[in-house]
Amino acid sequence: MSPDARTWxxxxxxxxxxxxxxxxxxxxxxxxxxxxxxxxxxALVPIALLAALTALQTFGTDxxxxxxxxxxxxxxxxxxxxxxxxxxxxxxxxxxxxxAGLRALSGV
Amino acid sequence: MTAPPIPDRAADQPPSPSPSRSRVVRDALGVGxxxxxxxxxxxxxxxxxxxxxxxxxxxxxLVFTGASQFALVSALGxxxxxxxxxxxxxxxxxxxxxxxxxxxxxxxxxxxxxxLAAQWVIDETSAVALAQRDRAAARLxxxxxxxxxxALWNLTTLLGxxxxxxxxxxxxxxxxxAGPAVFLALLAPxxxxxxxxxxxxxxxxxxxxxxxxxxxxVPVLVAALAAPLVLAGSRWTRxxxxxxxxxQREARR
Numbered sequence: 001m002s003p004d005a006r007t008w009x010x011x012x013x014x015x016x017x018x019x020x021x022x023x024x025x026x027x028x029x030x031x032x033x034x035x036x037x038x039x040x041x042x043a044l045v046p047i048a049l050l051a052a053l054t055a056l057q058t059f060g061t062d063x064x065x066x067x068x069x070x071x072x073x074x075x076x077x078x079x080x081x082x083x084x085x086x087x088x089x090x091x092x093x094x095x096x097x098x099x100a101g102l103r104a105l106s107g108v
Numbered sequence: 109m110t111a112p113p114i115p116d117r118a119a120d121q122p123p124s125p126s127p128s129r130s131r132v133v134r135d136a137l138g139v140g141x142x143x144x145x146x147x148x149x150x151x152x153x154x155x156x157x158x159x160x161x162x163x164x165x166x167x168x169x170l171v172f173t174g175a176s177q178f179a180l181v182s183a184l185g186x187x188x189x190x191x192x193x194x195x196x197x198x199x200x201x202x203x204x205x206x207x208x209x210x211x212x213x214x215x216x217x218x219x220x221x222x223x224l225a226a227q228w229v230i231d232e233t234s235a236v237a238l239a240q241r242d243r244a245a246a247r248l249x250x251x252x253x254x255x256x257x258x259a260l261w262n263l264t265t266l267l268g269x270x271x272x273x274x275x276x277x278x279x280x281x282x283x284x285x286a287g288p289a290v291f292l293a294l295l296a297p298x299x300x301x302x303x304x305x306x307x308x309x310x311x312x313x314x315x316x317x318x319x320x321x322x323x324x325x326v327p328v329l330v331a332a333l334a335a336p337l338v339l340a341g342s343r344w345t346r347x348x349x350x351x352x353x354x355x356q357r358e359a360r361r
Contacts, residue, residue, distance in 0.1 A: 007160075009191075009194075011167055014197045015170035017194065018171050018176055018204070021198075022201075022230075023208070023222070023223060023226040024205050025208020034209065043203070043298075044335035046203050047298050047308055048311035048335045049199060050295040050298070050308075051308035051311040051312050052311040052314065052328045053178075053179055053287075053291045053328055054291040055288075055316055056315050057288035065319065071284060074282060078288070078292050078293065082292060092149050092289045092293065096281065096282040
């Protein structure tokens, strides 16, 4: 598969799956998914995925193994912004500006 | 997309029989506009991950659930298998089923409207609708949030994707740090108790341990196991200390 076809495959599968779960929630009788264990897992799985994605995106590259570079400083800045309860876009801007600034200064 | 804190008016103010429609519309637009604008960050990130403008826009139009979109483009950008990338995005989107469950009883949508409304069932629309006190206000809040967010999210995705290609190398602008910052900003409001913190910490460890060993896109799926593992662990320890006082049990959540 060409990279373009791979991407379209992933988009199609994700769109179908994400739409299906949205419609499922609106359509099934409430009792079916309302079991406490299922609800608890449904709340915790996104936390695991988002925490993992944060780490992978900060320390991963397109090669195996991990790297510490200017992104780590950018993420630290974003963390400070989160602790200060900054709005969503300010958190992202903090990460981007610190990362870009550090790269411009040091070339890390 | 992050769920901004919705003021819990039921707790703050005495209930009034008819909440003003303009108040609902104003709250809904506030959320829709603020979060809708962050589609720009998605467009830039998506283009930086190597997706075309059409692919980025297709994601915002058809997937329309922010965390899943960011997860998918980051997995694809790292060279991950498309199905592994889609699986990670799907698991993130699965929480919308639970929003749908809560909304269906509240909104009581006619069967003909349901397939259309389903696409708008996300963090923000649910937060706004569930904060309302009656069905009419919930329907209004859901519709206004959904419409404004959908329109702006897609428009800013297009602008971000177009703008990114004009910028050149995204790393020189620090834009490769936007992805992890988005995930952190989405994660922060969800991590409230000890169990949540334990899940996040274990997931980070599993992901980083898997990074040098597993193909791209797979470490995040392995890290998802942190949720059942911590849940099983906390149930097991709770059973061991079943005699613990209510305060301790509360702290353990």
